[in-house]
Structures are given as structure tokens and as C-alpha cells.
Amino acid sequence: MNAYKSRRARRPHAVIIGMMGAGKTRVGKEVAHMIHVPFADADLEIEREVGMKIPQYFERYGEPAFRRVEADLIADFLEDFEGVFSLGGGAPMTPSTQDALADYIARGGRVVYLDADPAEAMERANRGGGRPMLNGDANARWKKLFKERDPVFRRVANVHVHTRGLTPQGAAKKVIDMVAQRTVHVTGATIEPYDVAIGEGTMGHLVEVLGPKPHKIALIHTQPVQRHSDRARALLRQGGYEVSEILIPDAEPGKTINVANGIWERLGEEGFTRSDAVVGVGGGAATDLAGFVAATWMRGVRYVNCPTSLLAMVDASTGGKTGINTPQGKNLVGSFYTPAGVLADMRALVTLPNDIFIEGLGEVAKSGFIRDSEILSILESHADELRGFDGSSFLGTPLEDVVAELIERTVTVKAYHVSSDLKEKGLREFLNYGHTLGHAIEKLEHFRWRHGNAVAVGMVYAAELAHILGYIDQNLVDYHRSLLGSLGLPTSWNGGSFDEVLALMHRDKKARGNMLRFVVLDGGPGHMVHLDNPPADAVEEAFRRIQQ
Ligand SMILES: NC(=O)c1ccc[n+]([C@@H]2O[C@H](COP(=O)([O-])OP(=O)(O)OC[C@H]3O[C@@H](n4cnc5c(N)ncnc54)[C@H](O)[C@@H]3O)[C@@H](O)[C@H]2O)c1
Numbered sequence: 001m002n003a004y005k006s007r008r009a010r011r012p013h014a015v016i017i018g019m020m021g022a023g024k025t026r027v028g029k030e031v032a033h034m035i036h037v038p039f040a041d042a043d044l045e046i047e048r049e050v051g052m053k054i055p056q057y058f059e060r061y062g063e064p065a066f067r068r069v070e071a072d073l074i075a076d077f078l079e080d081f082e083g084v085f086s087l088g089g090g091a092p093m094t095p096s097t098q099d100a101l102a103d104y105i106a107r108g109g110r111v112v113y114l115d116a117d118p119a120e121a122m123e124r125a126n127r128g129g130g131r132p133m134l135n136g137d138a139n140a141r142w143k144k145l146f147k148e149r150d151p152v153f154r155r156v157a158n159v160h161v162h163t164r165g166l167t168p169q170g171a172a173k174k175v176i177d178m179v180a181q182r183t184v185h186v187t188g189a190t191i192e193p194y195d196v197a198i199g200e201g202t203m204g205h206l207v208e209v210l211g212p213k214p215h216k217i218a219l220i221h222t223q224p225v226q227r228h229s230d231r232a233r234a235l236l237r238q239g240g241y242e243v244s245e246i247l248i249p250d251a252e253p254g255k256t257i258n259v260a261n262g263i264w265e266r267l268g269e270e271g272f273t274r275s276d277a278v279v280g281v282g283g284g285a286a287t288d289l290a291g292f293v294a295a296t297w298m299r300g301v302r303y304v305n306c307p308t309s310l311l312a313m314v315d316a317s318t319g320g321k322t323g324i325n326t327p328q329g330k331n332l333v334g335s336f337y338t339p340a341g342v343l344a345d346m347r348a349l350v351t352l353p354n355d356i357f358i359e360g361l362g363e364v365a366k367s368g369f370i371r372d373s374e375i376l377s378i379l380e381s382h383a384d385e386l387r388g389f390d391g392s393s394f395l396g397t398p399l400e401d402v403v404a405e406l407i408e409r410t411v412t413v414k415a416y417h418v419s420s421d422l423k424e425k426g427l428r429e430f431l432n433y434g435h436t437l438g439h440a441i442e443k444l445e446h447f448r449w450r451h452g453n454a455v456a457v458g459m460v461y462a463a464e465l466a467h468i469l470g471y472i473d474q475n476l477v478d479y480h481r482s483l484l485g486s487l488g489l490p491t492s493w494n495g496g497s498f499d500e501v502l503a504l505m506h507r508d509k510k511a512r513g514n515m516l517r518f519v520v521l522d523g524g525p526g527h528m529v530h531l532d533n534p535p536a537d538a539v540e541e542a543f544r545r546i547q548q
């Protein structure tokens, strides 16, 4: 259906923004030197273009004229310059430059906010003189500008680098590492903002994300990810925390009230207080349980997720749905409780078995169907490599970049839905595409079917239902089957009766009273609608069509 084409057009490797004196030029040059690309400084380029020094230009034509020249030049460089590009301190305050930077980020660009220690930055900014924006009491002006600009810098940048105490070389190395990372910022009216950091070595930010307040950390993990939790434990100990390692049963058996209760008892015995924290390392089952413990212990303590499966990286670790299963069904008890950060470290995928990686592609495809059709294109073009995933030889290959992009895009879809509807009043329900039947299958299979596989069949079911009711055409139903099948995901199921399935679908969290509620595509990918109380014969006929 879609043919994925590489969107890597000409654009800067990184754009550096920050306050006057933050070291944008010095560090930017260092970064360019280290990665062997050219460097450009917007202020110097402007001086070259207008044929005079910036203070002179300011004096003769005023700031608005300067900002216009600056915005035009930046727009040109963002389209055409392949190197490291640093902007003047005030440049990101211009609305058209903000739009140009947003477009550059959408094309895969990295806008780096270089955040220096204020005292150091003020000292450097004052050193050379000749800064029209600092006329008068330079330090007072710098502080005032910082107050205005810092929130904007945070908003327009997708990489935030603190440089306090670092040499220019050290700061440049940090910029290079962080530019190689992808970050999705999750925010919203009712959400304490946090970042999902995706890339090799992101677990290294664990201490930074936990912050200085916690004294004790409950490190919750399962046995198959011991190697990764050992790394987390070492980082935590280096960070000075007291670590309580808590091993839980693997997969769904870990998501129970008994397991949660065992952990509450342990936290009580070990004197965990409200300022202590929880770190969850593992697949989605472990991060759901760890989040639930964090949400309930003393009515809520800080928690950080270190997802280790593809599914947990793209979906379970972000968005704040935490919970446990009950004998009656999946995730029936839980809480919406937001993590302080998510560290999706690609290195964790080296031990991930092929079938569990493939399962995660189910939720990736879901995000493609519900919002970002570029995801579908990427899945289509890389289906063979993705299906053949081998964690042991995957780092450093082109597939790693494909997977990182899929994770970033899928988390972005999740962040979009969660940001405006944390508690799932309407929009967020679209993330539940394929889950109404999917959860029923998991339950009837006694959780021996993997979640992503059940969701894949659930999406084919939802597509059949939408087709029967006239929302989508047969081609799109076929496309569900062919795409999911090409990734190695199941598209049919024959493990239970319609009556059993129907009873479970009535217990789905989207159901209202006796009314079933589905989310389905309307017309094509990216167009979702709620489907309340569909005709009973359509619900049954769609089920017949997914049986083998
Ligand atoms: N909270 C949410 O928004 C949300 C979203 C999607 C799914 N979920 C939940 O997530 C769970 C599914 O997550 P999952 O697919 O990760 O399953 P899982 O947590 O059961 O993990 C699958 C298996 O892979 C192992 N594993 C994970 N990472 C590994 C690694 N790097 N190396 C070796 N083994 C590894 C696990 O230990 C487990 O045996 C379900 O309970 C589902 O309900 C929650």
C-alpha cells in the first residue's frame, strides 16, 4: 500500500540553541570537529550577509529588522546546510523560527538546548562585550532574558544538554551522545512532564531522572532481564542510593495482587518513605506492576521505567496506565500514574528473543493504523529484516536505526493521545484499537498468548467489523492481514467460542453498562471513530471471519 522512502533530505546534523554565553559556538565547533562536518554560526553568517557587525546593524536598523534577517537566514540553513549550526541567543524567540525548527524536528532534526551554569554563562557573555541585548546592567539583563527564554528553549528543543562543570570537549561529547538519542517529551494539562529517552545507553540517565530526593530505590525486575537490572543496580549504587532488589514472577504471573502485596510488605519492612522511589526493569508486565506499586505505595512515589522488550518500549512504559490482572480479566485493577521518566535503552534488546520482538510489532502496527501511516510504510519496507530480528547481532546495524525510528514514532503516537486524555475519556481509547477482542483472547488462552499477538488478531477483527458496517473497504481489511502476516504476527484465532469471547468483551473497560464499545477505522488509516453498541449479528459475523 505505502512504499517507504528515505526522508533523509539535506538538513543540519544538529542545531544548537541556548543563552548568551552558554558556549554554543565553542561547543558547536567542537561537535562539528569531532564528527567531521562543517560548522556555521548564524550570527557570523548574518554579519557576512549584511556586511556589518551585529551591534552596528542593531543600532542602524533596530531589533525587528535584525530578527527578520536572522529568521530568513536560519530558514535557509535549516533547509540546506549539512553540518552543526548554532543560533544566536534570541533567535528561537521569533515565531517563524519556532515553526521552522518544529519542521526541522519533524524531518528528523535535533535541536539541542545547551543549558550552561548561569554564573559561567554570564561571565562568558560579559567577557567579549559587544552584545546589544546586554546593554546596561549586563547580569540583570541576562537573568531577565533567561526567564523569558528558558521556557521557549525547552519547548522548541528536542535535546536538552546540561553542561555545568564540563569542558567544551566534555560538553561536545555529551551533545554527540544525546543527539544520537531520540527523545519524546510527554506533557499535558494534567501530566507532570517527562521524557522517553530512546537510544543506546539511555539507562545511563537513571540517576539524573530519579534526582536527589530518593534515598532508597526498589528495583523491580524479572529473571530474564537480570543482566539489565544488574546494570541498573550498579548505576543506582554509583549514584549513592540504597537499592532493594525485588525479583517478581515473569510475565503475566507477575501482574497479580499477591505479587503487589509481597512488595508492599517488603517496602514497609524496609522503611520506604514517600520520598523514596521505584525503578521497573523488564517487559510490559514488569513495568505495569512496578508502576502500580509506585502509584499505590504511600499513595504515590516517584518511578522510572526501564523497558526491555520492544512492546514495553513502544507502549507499556509510557502513558501512565499501571495495573494488575484479576481472575476475571486483564488490567482490571490499576491506576493512571505517570512515570518521572522512561529510559528505552536499545542495548536491552540484545537479549530479547525473536518471538517477543515480533509481538511488540503488533502495538507498533496499531499506532500506524490509528495515527501515523509512515509507521505502516516503514513496517512494509522492512518486514523481512524485522521478522528476522536477532538481538545478538542487531546493535550497530541499519536495522537498529529502523527500530529506533519505529519506537520514537510509536511513542509519539502514544504521547499524542495521552497528553490530552490521560484518564481515557475518549481520544485515548483509540490506543485500544484491537484490544477489545485481544484482551479476551489473552484471557481465554490463560495468558499463554502474547499480548501483541492477541492485539494483532484483535485488529483484524476490528477491521472486519468496520467493513461489515461500511466504515472501511475490503482492501483495508486485506491490508491488515497482509501487513501483520508479513511481520510474523497471527491474524486468526480459533481458541474459544463466540459466547465466551462476547462475555469477556462486555467486561472490557471501554464497555458502558450493557453496551459494547469498540474503536474502528473510518475510511482509512489515521481516521478513528468510536463504535457504540454495534448490531449483535455484525459482532458475531466479524468473529466468524477471524476464525481459522
Ligand atoms: N500500561 C500500558 O499502557 C500497556 C501497554 C501495552 C501493554 N501493556 C502490558 O504489557 C504486557 C506485555 O508486555 P511484553 O510484551 O513486554 O510482555 P512481558 O512483560 O510478559 O515480557 C515478555 C517476556 O520477555 C521477557 N523479556 C523482556 N525483555 C527482555 C529482554 N530484553 N531480554 C530477554 N527477555 C526479555 C520477559 O521477561 C517475559 O518473559 C502485558 O501485560 C500488557 O497488558 C501495558
Ligand SMILES: O=C(O)C(=O)C[C@@H](O)[C@H](O)[C@H](O)COP(=O)(O)O
Residues within 6 Å of the ligand: 315, 319, 321, 330, 331, 363, 424, 428, 429, 431, 432, 435, 509
Ligand atoms: O495506553 C492505552 O491507553 C492503551 O490502551 C494502550 C494499550 O496498547 C495497552 O495494551 C493497555 O494496557 C491496554 O489497557 P486497557 O485499559 O485496555 O487494559
